[in-house]
Amino acid sequence: MQNNPILEIQNLKKYYPFKRGVFRKSNLHVKAVDDVSLSLEQGETLGLVGESGCGKTTLGRCVVRLDEPTSGRILFEGVDLATQNRKELKLSRRNIQVVFQDPFSSLNPRKTIEKIIGEGFIIHRLHTPQERREKIREIMDAVGLRPEQANRYPHEFSGGQRQRIAVARALALHPKLVIADEPVSALDVSIQAQILNLLVDLQQEFNLTYLFISHDLSVVRHICNRVAVMYLGHIVESASSHILFQRAAHPYTQALMQAVPIPDPFRKKESVQLEGDVPSPMNPPSGCPFNPRCRYSQEICREKFPYLEELETGHSVACHFPQS
Amino acid sequence: MNTQKEILKIKNLSTHFKTDDGVVRALNGINLTIRNGETLGLVGESGSGKSVTALSVMRLIASPPGRIVEGGIMFDGKDLARLSESDMRYIRGDRISMIFQEPMTSLNPVIRIGVQVAESLQLHKKMSKAQAAKKAVEMLNTVGIPDAEKRALNYPHQMSGGMRQRVMIAMALSCKPELLIADEPTTALDVTIQAQIIYLMNKLKEESGTSILLITHDMGVIAEMAQTVAVMYAGRIVEHAEAGALFGNPSHPYTRGLLNSIPNLNKPVPADRKLQSIPGTVPNLLELDSGCSYRNRCPLATKHCDSDMPFLREIRNDHLVSCFYAE
Numbered sequence: 273m274q275n276n277p278i279l280e281i282q283n284l285k286k287y288y289p290f291k292r293g294v295f296r297k298s299n300l301h302v303k304a305v306d307d308v309s310l311s312l313e314q315g316e317t318l319g320l321v322g323e324s325g326c327g328k329t330t331l332g333r334c335v336v337r338l339d340e341p342t343s344g345r346i347l348f349e350g351v352d353l354a355t356q357n358r359k360e361l362k363l364s365r366r367n368i369q370v371v372f373q374d375p376f377s378s379l380n381p382r383k384t385i386e387k388i389i390g391e392g393f394i395i396h397r398l399h400t401p402q403e404r405r406e407k408i409r410e411i412m413d414a415v416g417l418r419p420e421q422a423n424r425y426p427h428e429f430s431g432g433q434r435q436r437i438a439v440a441r442a443l444a445l446h447p448k449l450v451i452a453d454e455p456v457s458a459l460d461v462s463i464q465a466q467i468l469n470l471l472v473d474l475q476q477e478f479n480l481t482y483l484f485i486s487h488d489l490s491v492v493r494h495i496c497n498r499v500a501v502m503y504l505g506h507i508v509e510s511a512s513s514h515i516l517f518q519r520a521a522h523p524y525t526q527a528l529m530q531a532v533p534i535p536d537p538f539r540k541k542e543s544v545q546l547e548g549d550v551p552s553p554m555n556p557p558s559g560c561p562f563n564p565r566c567r568y569s570q571e572i573c574r575e576k577f578p579y580l581e582e583l584e585t586g587h588s589v590a591c592h593f594p595q596s
Numbered sequence: 597m598n599t600q601k602e603i604l605k606i607k608n609l610s611t612h613f614k615t616d617d618g619v620v621r622a623l624n625g626i627n628l629t630i631r632n633g634e635t636l637g638l639v640g641e642s643g644s645g646k647s648v649t650a651l652s653v654m655r656l657i658a659s660p661p662g663r664i665v666e667g668g669i670m671f672d673g674k675d676l677a678r679l680s681e682s683d684m685r686y687i688r689g690d691r692i693s694m695i696f697q698e699p700m701t702s703l704n705p706v707i708r709i710g711v712q713v714a715e716s717l718q719l720h721k722k723m724s725k726a727q728a729a730k731k732a733v734e735m736l737n738t739v740g741i742p743d744a745e746k747r748a749l750n751y752p753h754q755m756s757g758g759m760r761q762r763v764m765i766a767m768a769l770s771c772k773p774e775l776l777i778a779d780e781p782t783t784a785l786d787v788t789i790q791a792q793i794i795y796l797m798n799k800l801k802e803e804s805g806t807s808i809l810l811i812t813h814d815m816g817v818i819a820e821m822a823q824t825v826a827v828m829y830a831g832r833i834v835e836h837a838e839a840g841a842l843f844g845n846p847s848h849p850y851t852r853g854l855l856n857s858i859p860n861l862n863k864p865v866p867a868d869r870k871l872q873s874i875p876g877t878v879p880n881l882l883e884l885d886s887g888c889s890y891r892n893r894c895p896l897a898t899k900h901c902d903s904d905m906p907f908l909r910e911i912r913n914d915h916l917v918s919c920f921y922a923e
Contacts, residue, residue: 283866297729318867321791321849323786323787323788324786392625422850430877432877433877436666460642460813460878461813461815461854461858462641462853462854462857462873462874463641463643463873463877464857464872465857465858465871465872466873466874466875468859468871468873469870469871469873472868472869472870480757487786489787489861490858490859490860491859492861493861493865494859494865494869494871495869513865527788528787528788529861530791531787531788531790531791532787532861533791533794533814533816533817533819533820533859533861534816534819534820534860534861534862535815535816535818535819535843535855536819536843536860536862537817537819537820537822537839537840537843538840538843538844539862544792545788545791545792545795546792547792548789549756549758549759550786591793
């Protein structure tokens with residue numbers, strides 16, 4: 273399996289300091305991402321799922337160093353991005369691009385589509401103006417925008433079309449890895465399907481690797497080869513998509529799947545549901561971060577942190593009592 | 597038609613908004629019936645008119661620019677569309693109440709939640725402050741807020757999103773309304789919290805017999821909560837049927853397209869990982885013509901659809917569709 277990782281994240285941590293109390297003790301930290309290791313193979317789509325506040329977006333932002341990681345290594349084709357200086361990082365970022373959730377705030381309203389998509393060429397001083405124009409037209413065509421729309425502004429487009437613009441911008445420099453952070457969450461379902469299909473097509477056409485961050489399990493199952501589930505800054509389970517959705521072993525993953533409403537009124541509803549809220553990351557529980565909500569929780573879960581262990585080939589779980 | 601008593605009947609309702617660019621026809625003659633004790637799911641994409649329907653029933657359309665231009669909203673023998681504002685005030689919050697999508701923006705941030713829940717009890721049920729406060733704690737208990745007596749003293753920012761939505765539900769149900777309008781009640785919540793809220797709303801509906809108008813874009817939520825479903829597109833109802841019939845035998849091409857475009861956890865993933873998407877986008881509500889508003893995206897469209905708008909017709913018992921070619 274581990275033949276050709278394009279991205280390897282090793283023991284990545286991102287702590288945010290915060291102050292509290294009379295003496296404003298400053299050695300307290302919110303551990304947004306705590307000791308996460310992941311690897312992505314060339315050409316695959318890895319889904320990163322979890323609820324709000326689990327650290328999935330922070331992890332994605334750390335990979336391109338939009339957020340500075342506290343510690344850990346981010347190996348992209350063997351080179352550690354975490355220690356690169358500005359100049360080196362700029363070169364690396366040509367190969368890693370991001371598509372954000374909200375196409376209403378991720379596009380500069382005062383720039384035309386041509387300028388937005390072509391910004392990468394200018395930053396990296398690529399091509400002549402004539403070539404740039406051609407390349408922009410090509411990529412617009414590839415994402416399903418009409419080339420004559422190049423001189424329009426973002427507000428003239430619908431949400432789905434804006435997300436196509438954001439995808440075009442990400443792909444203009446022919447990156448190897450695309451981090452898609454909730455790329456379809458702000459879109460209506462009929463448009464969501466269009467954009468997901470587009471992402472699948474482009475992946476084949478340009479041999480892309482995706483880190484697909486989402487809270488929507490149905491979407492993740494549909495588009496990802498492999499899935500990692502995050503909870504309170506930790507990866508609690510990871511496996512290939514079909515294994516995870518067939519036999520999830522972590523109680524949190526199971527609860528998450530059970531909670532997804534299925535568009536089928538005849539389905540028998542299972543009564544088990546997850547009680548309570550996600551604990552505050554400022555004051556995480558001791559031992560297993562999931563133990564206060566877990567119905568299999570025992571003494572050891574409150575005392576000892578469960579590390580990620582391989583249950584079967586390619587299927588790892590961080591739980592003292594994995595369910596099978 | 598089923599003869600069960602109807603709590604709300606919307607007849608040929610049109611709500612338009614005057615803007616600088618022209619008249620936005622948000623609702624174009626919709627017909628909708630909610631029976632006593634049922635949950636009616638109103639589903640559609642953004643801009644289809646779901647929320648305008650809810651706001652029209654509550655008479656919360658800002659005027660100007662909005663106006664109910666024709667049609668009626670029959671509730672308990674009265675036409676809400678023609679009621680005076682002062683009469684409407686007696687109904688709103690008492691006999692019909694509403695919960696909104698974003699619990700943070702619909703609660704007052706500087707008033708303790710117990711006081712906010714008690715407000716409508718004092719207003720509508722003429723309770724004393726102490727009585728209302730006691731009843732408010734009771735309501736918070738009912739909606740599953742632990743330690744309700746202490747929590748009643750909290751301000752909204754001290755609670756999580758799920759807890760805030762529970763407060764909203766407590767507030768909406770405190771006067772035992774006959775109709776509850778829930779506009780995307782779980783959209784801002786995480787899935788595990790969403791599951792809790794769905795469970796809670798279903799349970800409270802069973803216990804109180806309140807009818808619910810549930811507005812959502814999520815077919816999954818509809819399937820878990822609604823007995824009857826109405827699908828909206830561009831300000832019109834395109835299909836209206838019992839949940840089983842709608843999901844089992846969707847008959848409008850839009851409904852079919854919508855159901856096909858959602859990835860379903862219970863269905864196998866196709867080898868090419870492709871979804872069936874609906875081509876194109878929703879029409880501009882400023883430029884609606886006399887034809888079917890779905891025809892530009894519809895696989896069945898013909899010349900007939902260019903010139904005439906199909907009206908809702910009954911193709912099977914209680915199964916209404918507005919399409920010339922639906923069978």
